[in-house]
Amino acid sequence: MTEHHREADWFALTRKMRPLYDAQVRAGVAVCIDCHRPIVPGQRFAVGHRVSVKEGKARGWTKQQINDPSNLGPTHSARGGKGDGSRRCNEQGGGRIGGRARTTKQAEQKRRPDWRTW
Ligand SMILES: [Zn+2]
Secondary structure: OOHHHHHHHHHHHHHHHHHHHHHHHHHOOOEOOOOOOEOOOOOOEEEEEOOOHHHHHHOOOOHHHHOOHHHEEEEEOOOOOOOOOOOOOOOOOOOOOOOOOOOOOOOOOOOOOOOOOO
16 A cells, blocks of 8 residues: 555665664674674674564554564675665575685687788
8 A cells, every 4th residue: 555655764764774784784783683693793684673564564563563673683685785675684504605606717819800911
């Protein structure tokens, strides 16, 4: 119904909450609301709901209750900064996968069109 309005609200809210959690992360006291592990300084996070919007509605909560700071918290996110409210804890399994993109050498680019006649 008022999906758009709600999203605008949420956006404003995350922008308000983010600096708070950012300070917590930097102080090393932030805990992910999804996996309950610490969010270490430098790690990306998003603002998320402890009780999801869907679940909150199912419980008969008002929007205000759902978006109350007490129901919000930082969650690990690979897309930190977006603040879209989706809960994307990035720390399942605990271990960090050190996969990095390979750089491809392109030394193959030596060929030249033979435009010189001599
Ligand atoms: Zn987490």
